[in-house]
Amino acid sequence: MPTYRVRGLAVAGASAVGAATLCYLLTALFPLVGVRMARSAAEQLDRDVLLGAVLAEVLFSVPYLLALLTVGTLVVIWTWRARKNLDAFPGAVPNLSPAWAIAGWLVPLANLVVPARVLADLLRNSVWQRRQSWLVGVWWASWLVFLIGDRFVARAEQQRYDRLTELPRNDAEFATYVRFYEDALAPRLVPAVACLVAGIAFVVLVRRISAAQQDRLSRAVPVWPGQPVWPGRPGWPAPAAPMPVAPTSPQVPPTPGGTIGA
Template identity: 90%
Template sequence: MPTYGVRGLAVACALAVGAATLAYLLTALFPLVGARMARSAAEQLDRDVLLGAVLAEVLFSLPYFLALLTAGTLVVIWTWRARKNLDAFPGATPNLGPAWAIAGWLVPLVNLVVPARVLADLLRNSVWQRRQAWLVGVWWASWLVFLIGDRFVARAEQQRYDRLTELPRNDAEFATYVRFYEDALAPRLVPAVACLVAGIAFVVLVRRISAAQQDRLSRAVPAWPVQAGWSGWPGQPGPPAPALPAMSAQIPPGPDGTIGA
């Protein structure tokens, strides 16, 4: 069965997920900047400053979307490679096939359940430490809070924004924009905290699963390449026949260990 190295990809995946998490936190805190710009617009009765606040939020969001796209691509590739490695591990008993390692992230509604099951498979069959299973639960719960909370907050903000005066003319109408940004901060903190927890938990999972798999792959014994029928140089015995790696039942090792190849 083919195997895939995951160490370098795990590092890239962790960096991309960390960058996406940080970028989202910056977008969640934008109301602090928006409220300040709205107060400046109210003092000057300048609509252009309000327009500048809208453009500034778009600029804040661009790095997040780029980081999210990069992280999503790397996560799908890493998940598929790590799941394919399980097929080469004797005794591994994953519940879902490799195709779910890709489809589970992309299919709507399915992506609320399947990625957690795939990660549970990877953790259980790569790291023999049952006490670490709670990491999948923490990641899954915080990931769901982030996904649902972010969409709910975005929809509520859009409804509130649509009720604002499109072309404010006096202090009272400009003040509604100040209140809009001030009231937007607190709801954004819920998905922001969930995003931070999910990002940290996922990075820990990726690194632990990858380290365990890479350790197992590095301990595999390669066979010596020998041409059939060759018995060595004249007067010298040929090399011994290559021995296949011993294959034994998968048994959990001692504490803090990883499964053997």
């Protein structure tokens, strides 16, 4: 069975997840910047400052989108490689085929359940410690809260923004932009906290699964069942020496008065 090294990919994926989480937290906290810019625009009655706030939020979002694309690519590759390694581990009994390690992230609706099952397979058959299975539940619950919460908040904000005056002219109309940014911060905190929890939990899972698999691949020692080590690897027992054969006396032709075979 072919096997794949996952440690380097795990480090890259964990770093990308950390970067994406940090970028998302910055976008979630942007209302703190937006409210100051809106107040400055209200004091100066300057629409360009409001436009600058919109452009600044877009600039905040670009690094997050790039990091998210990188995370998606690395995580899919890592998941597939880690799942393929299970086929080479005696005693591993995964519930899903390697194809689901890729399709589970991409197929709509299935991506709400399948990745959690694949990750639970990887944890159970790599680390062999059931008490760590709660990490999968924490990661997936927080990930779902993040996905649903982020979309709900984004849609609600867009509806509120569409009701604002497109070209504010007086203090009252500029004040609506100030209130918009003031009210935007609290709803964003829910998906932000969920994103942080999901990011930390996923990094822990990836590192533990990768370390366990890499250690097993380096030693090539099945956990259960199987021989102590695989054939051809260091430590494999040497072939048993042939059993000694008791010496026999040479056969001689019979002679008169002698004994046959003496």
